[in-house]
Amino acid sequence: MNSVAPDPASLPLLDLGRLDAGARDRTAFLCELRSLAREIGFFYLAGHGVAAEENAKVLAIARRFFALPEESKRAVAMVNSPHFRGYTEAGGEITRGARDWREQFDINSEREAVWRPGAPAWMRLQGPNQWPESLPELRPALLAWQSALTKVAVRLLGAFAEALGQNPDAFEPVYKGAPNQHIKIIRYPGRISADPSQQRDRIAGDPSQQRDRIAGDPSQQRDRNVTVSEQGVGPHKDSGLLTFVLQDSQDGLEVEAQDGRWIKAQPRDNTFVVNIGELLELASNGYLRATVHRVVAPPPGAERLSAAFFLGARHDSTTPLLALPPALAAEARGPASDPDNPLFRHVGTNYLKGRLRSHPDVAKRHYADLTDAPDQREGMFRKS
Numbered sequence: 001m002n003s004v005a006p007d008p009a010s011l012p013l014l015d016l017g018r019l020d021a022g023a024r025d026r027t028a029f030l031c032e033l034r035s036l037a038r039e040i041g042f043f044y045l046a047g048h049g050v051a052a053e054e055n056a057k058v059l060a061i062a063r064r065f066f067a068l069p070e071e072s073k074r075a076v077a078m079v080n081s082p083h084f085r086g087y088t089e090a091g092g093e094i095t096r097g098a099r100d101w102r103e104q105f106d107i108n109s110e111r112e113a114v115w116r117p118g119a120p121a122w123m124r125l126q127g128p129n130q131w132p133e134s135l136p137e138l139r140p141a142l143l144a145w146q147s148a149l150t151k152v153a154v155r156l157l158g159a160f161a162e163a164l165g166q167n168p169d170a171f172e173p174v175y176k177g178a179p180n181q182h183i184k185i186i187r188y189p190g191r192i193s194a195d196p197s198q199q200r201d202r203i204a205g206d207p208s209q210q211r212d213r214i215a216g217d218p219s220q221q222r223d224r225n226v227t228v229s230e231q232g233v234g235p236h237k238d239s240g241l242l243t244f245v246l247q248d249s250q251d252g253l254e255v256e257a258q259d260g261r262w263i264k265a266q267p268r269d270n271t272f273v274v275n276i277g278e279l280l281e282l283a284s285n286g287y288l289r290a291t292v293h294r295v296v297a298p299p300p301g302a303e304r305l306s307a308a309f310f311l312g313a314r315h316d317s318t319t320p321l322l323a324l325p326p327a328l329a330a331e332a333r334g335p336a337s338d339p340d341n342p343l344f345r346h347v348g349t350n351y352l353k354g355r356l357r358s359h360p361d362v363a364k365r366h367y368a369d370l371t372d373a374p375d376q377r378e379g380m381f382r383k384s
């Protein structure tokens, strides 16, 4: 088995075109994919077939969206949507108990709302997107990108299945017909303080105090964002199958290596940064790695734009446990377990847990029946 020795200072690059470039290239590609996904869980993907112009168009429209007046963005605020779609201002999202200093706009598959009283709560995740009236070009641009990225992601997922000794269509039952096609366009404003060391001291502090600081109604806490403005998005794993990140030219994305160091995912032209989500880690019994990553906010005066596509599984599916060939099974270490972030094999339940924790304002307005119930608070919807 070919093992790629990654350069510890940067992420490796894979060219998806090699999948169709003859048997020898294909085998080499699958081998590299398997070992990189296991060792670091993050890589640049080139040869993906999405035109540079289409990617540029997405970042350009994202820039125009974030430049809209606050009231236009608030008109599509996520807090209006039980389906977690729409705009979240900087400081409105929480990762591992701390505020993220980024503004963002989320969409997912355009489907009608299906939840009815008495149905399981995760069915409320499905429903329409919100679109800003003042930027009509946003909808076609993001929906076109969503369908392009779904194709790439499904292709890569097929390659993962093969690399794990499965049929290429092994994952079809978990996405076919109703994949979870989450897109987030994101703007990271520059840090507030000019002195990063001072910032860090202020963020560090006593974790319990930090948690107290963010408790309560987020809208009343906005002035305190200054204390956490270095955290673009806090350290986390993605919860789906595969994530694709398109970056502009400003860096900030960092990946935690096995030895605890942070590797910078410097922007590279015509690539996506791809990483493994927790569902793929779970399906491969921990053979593949869902790696922790974060975004450090840009320096004062700068900004960073990105667009992320998260391919997830059908809400009504259960994450399978693949029967790995013995040689791979022997190396599977079991999925990582984190008592603060229990993983559920039922996909809808797992996804809803993550969304409720990240967006407490949506949880409060649309899921109070779950978050107020003491049995739920102590169990699956425990807040960190």
Ligand SMILES: O=C(O)CCC(=O)C(=O)O
Residues within 6 Å of the ligand: 184, 186, 233, 238, 245, 247, 253, 293, 294, 295, 306, 307, 308
């Ligand atoms: O903006 C980025 O580069 C990454 C964002 C990210 O990790 C996320 O939203 O899950």
Ligand SMILES: [Fe+2]
Residues within 6 Å of the ligand: 236, 237, 238, 243, 293
């Ligand atoms: Fe992420």
